[in-house]
Amino acid sequence: MPESKRSWSCLLLAVVLLGSATLGVSAQEPTRLEGTIQGQGATQIKIAIPDPKFPPGAEEIGAELLQTLRDDLDYGGYFDLVDPNLYELVPVEGDVVRHEDWLSIGADALLLTRLRFDMGRLDLEAWLYDNTNGTQQLGKRYGGTAELARRVAHKLADELVQHYTGRPGIALTRIAFVSKHGDNKEIYLVDYDGRRLRRLTTTDSLNLSPTWSPNGEELAFVSWRGRQPGVYVMSAEGKLGVLNTVGGEFSSSPGWSPEGRRLAYASDLAGTTEIYVLDRIAAKNRRLTYNPAIDTSPAISPNAREIAFTSDRTGTPQIYVMDFEGVNVRRVSWTGSYNESAVWSPRGDRLAYTSRVEGKFHIVVLDLTSGETQRLTHDVANHENPSWSPDGRHIVYASDATGEYQIYTMRADGTRQVQLTRGPASFTPDWSR
Amino acid sequence: MLRRCTAPSLMLLVVLLLLVPGCKKSQPAQVPAEEDREQATETRVVPPPTDTRAASEEVDSGGFAGDDAGDSGDFREETISVTELHERLGAVYFAYDSYDLSPTSLATLRENAEVLKAYPTFRVAVEGHCDERGTIDYNLALGEKRAASVRDYLASLGVERERVRIITFGEERPVDTGHTEAAWSKNRRAEFLVER
Numbered sequence: 001m002p003e004s005k006r007s008w009s010c011l012l013l014a015v016v017l018l019g020s021a022t023l024g025v026s027a028q029e030p031t032r033l034e035g036t037i038q039g040q041g042a043t044q045i046k047i048a049i050p051d052p053k054f055p056p057g058a059e060e061i062g063a064e065l066l067q068t069l070r071d072d073l074d075y076g077g078y079f080d081l082v083d084p085n086l087y088e089l090v091p092v093e094g095d096v097v098r099h100e101d102w103l104s105i106g107a108d109a110l111l112l113t114r115l116r117f118d119m120g121r122l123d124l125e126a127w128l129y130d131n132t133n134g135t136q137q138l139g140k141r142y143g144g145t146a147e148l149a150r151r152v153a154h155k156l157a158d159e160l161v162q163h164y165t166g167r168p169g170i171a172l173t174r175i176a177f178v179s180k181h182g183d184n185k186e187i188y189l190v191d192y193d194g195r196r197l198r199r200l201t202t203t204d205s206l207n208l209s210p211t212w213s214p215n216g217e218e219l220a221f222v223s224w225r226g227r228q229p230g231v232y233v234m235s236a237e238g239k240l241g242v243l244n245t246v247g248g249e250f251s252s253s254p255g256w257s258p259e260g261r262r263l264a265y266a267s268d269l270a271g272t273t274e275i276y277v278l279d280r281i282a283a284k285n286r287r288l289t290y291n292p293a294i295d296t297s298p299a300i301s302p303n304a305r306e307i308a309f310t311s312d313r314t315g316t317p318q319i320y321v322m323d324f325e326g327v328n329v330r331r332v333s334w335t336g337s338y339n340e341s342a343v344w345s346p347r348g349d350r351l352a353y354t355s356r357v358e359g360k361f362h363i364v365v366l367d368l369t370s371g372e373t374q375r376l377t378h379d380v381a382n383h384e385n386p387s388w389s390p391d392g393r394h395i396v397y398a399s400d401a402t403g404e405y406q407i408y409t410m411r412a413d414g415t416r417q418v419q420l421t422r423g424p425a426s427f428t429p430d431w432s433r
Numbered sequence: 434m435l436r437r438c439t440a441p442s443l444m445l446l447v448v449l450l451l452l453v454p455g456c457k458k459s460q461p462a463q464v465p466a467e468e469d470r471e472q473a474t475e476t477r478v479v480p481p482p483t484d485t486r487a488a489s490e491e492v493d494s495g496g497f498a499g500d501d502a503g504d505s506g507d508f509r510e511e512t513i514s515v516t517e518l519h520e521r522l523g524a525v526y527f528a529y530d531s532y533d534l535s536p537t538s539l540a541t542l543r544e545n546a547e548v549l550k551a552y553p554t555f556r557v558a559v560e561g562h563c564d565e566r567g568t569i570d571y572n573l574a575l576g577e578k579r580a581a582s583v584r585d586y587l588a589s590l591g592v593e594r595e596r597v598r599i600i601t602f603g604e605e606r607p608v609d610t611g612h613t614e615a616a617w618s619k620n621r622r623a624e625f626l627v628e629r
Contacts (some may be wrong), residue, residue, distance in 0.1 A: 081460070141563070183605075183606065185605075187470065191515065206602075208569055208573075208604055208605075209569065209570065209604075222573070224602075228600060228602060229573070229600065229602075249577070249598065249599050249600065250577045250599075250600070250601050252573045253570050253573075254568060266574060267581070268577050271581070272578075272581070273574040273577055273578065293468065294571070294574040294578055296570060296573075297570045297571065297573040298572060299567075310570075310571060316530070317530075317567075317571055336565065338530070340568040340570065340571045341568045341570050341571070348611075354568050355568075361566070361567070361568070384568050384569070385569065385570075427569060428569055
């Protein structure tokens with residue numbers, strides 16, 4: 001039995017050696033991701049993350065930490081995790097790191113960790129190696145209480161992304177949304193991976209469209225807690241703040257400016273729904289649209305020079321872009337008879353929005369440079385309210401694929417759809433910056 | 434003027450106020466017949482609101498305060514109950530993604546306008562609703578637009594805008610939670626809510 005196992009392993013090793021011979025070419029430039037992340041099909045870092053020896057009492061929490069880290073890296077899309085079943089092919093000899101052997105199972109990079117657990121405190125050390133040249137790339141150490149295990153994993157995952165891409169990761173981001181409570185809806189937060197669900201409001205009224213401030217400290221939202229539906233703001237802990245909007249009998253659709261000082265929204269103060277921008281510091285409002293049709297769902301571009309919005313001035317809701325001052329209005333959506341709730345990609349080169357296609361609602365992305373539209377969802381369900389991840393590589397949205405609306409994420413090309421919520425019907429997700 | 438009223442006349446007024454609601458309760462048919470509705474309301478809305486309030490203030494200060502004195506303030510509006518008025522204000526329905534009023538809706542609103550003019554002391558809220566299709570955000574604006582169309586038309590018929598508050602609920606309050614056109618057509622509506 002041991003013999004046959006060994007020969008099987010040898011065969012496997014031979015196969016992966018063959019494989020790595022071709023893959024090895026790209027392994028010569030450790031920072032190669034820089035050039036490829038702009039493209040569609042990215043070259044991924046092939047990384048192995050073996051479990052460390054878990055200290056007594058920390059077997060479960062340690063396994064969760066390591067798995068969270070792997071899940072984060074897998075989800076982010078920059079890394080290709082080497083199959084853990086191959087790790088046993090690399091002999092362990094004390095503290096010696098056998099880079100050639102890791103390379104032979106396809107691991108260009110290797111993350112080794114050491115976990116200590118004492119008096120309910122976790123202490124994690126991590127070392128990142130480039131197996132192609134045997135150099136240590138990174139050394140990190142994190143400590144915290146056991147409840148912070150997932151957070152520690154997210155932090156380390158973001159470090160790795162930052163190291164290889166020079167850009168911040170998204171593992172510590174959160175998603176705000178609303179969930180049905182009878183006739184009402186309350187605001188909830190959940191980590192981007194669907195974990196740590198928590199309720200933020202207990203208002204017994206209708207709340208919609210929570211929208212993160214750029215620094216992640218506040219949420220603007222629409223609520224019926226007053227006599228009329230209006231836009232409110234609260235801290236991420238749920239404490240209500242002050243927002244000097246123009247009021248009206250209805251205001252909705254808050255959209256933050258990139259520096260967080262201004263907030264675009266829609267109000268019917270003038271008798272028709274128009275777009276306004278509030279300067280929170282000056283406490284001044286400015287009206288931007290003057291059209292008897294509906295003008296709503298404003299979204300300020302990442303460079304704060306433009307505002308995308310929806311108008312039915314031609315008879316159907318379509319996406320328009322105007323300069324921040326409200327001039328130079330141009331229509332940008334030209335396919336379909338219902339296009340709504342546009343949101344800018346973090347780089348400002350694309351707009352994602354909800355579009356009706358053959359009677360169902362789908363998420364589409366408009367490339368503003370080429371003018372081309374790409375439909376991201378294709379199943380028979382409805383999909384609404386897209387919101388970009390801060391790295392622009394993912395989109396969160398609501399879909400009724402299970403029969404009622406739930407929150408999902410997908411890659412910005414429409415692949416890898418992941419259902420985040422499973423409780424009561426949930427709507428209007430927004431990804432923290 | 435009123436403040437100079439003599440105590441006996443005030444007492445008489447209070448007695449009248451106490452008596453009239455009592456009679457009214459024995460007449461369940463509070464909705465006047467079509468032809469004499471206007472007249473009926475006019476004769477019943479006595480004394481005028483401001484007078485009533487002034488009178489009850491005087492009564493309070495004059496030592497006649499009691500539960501009955503408080504009731505006198507409601508008296509002037511009791512020619513029709515909120516429930517009954519609500520039942521007489523028909524809802525109107527809309528085509529998909531539209532805030533145009535159909536001929537049927539216009540007819541309903543003309544009737545509603547007559548009712549509202551007959552009971553000028555009541556205020557109403559017009560709630561604008563949508564079916565579940567479309568985005569939550571846009572449906573809020575659409576619901577507002579539907580309610581605003583209703584208020585605009587009522588105003589053109591002589592119902593003061595100040596009496597009509599509008600409130601949108603978008604797609605948030607369906608009357609029928611089904612996912613068929615039959616359900617959707619019931620949900621695309623503007624309804625009336627009576628406010629005091």
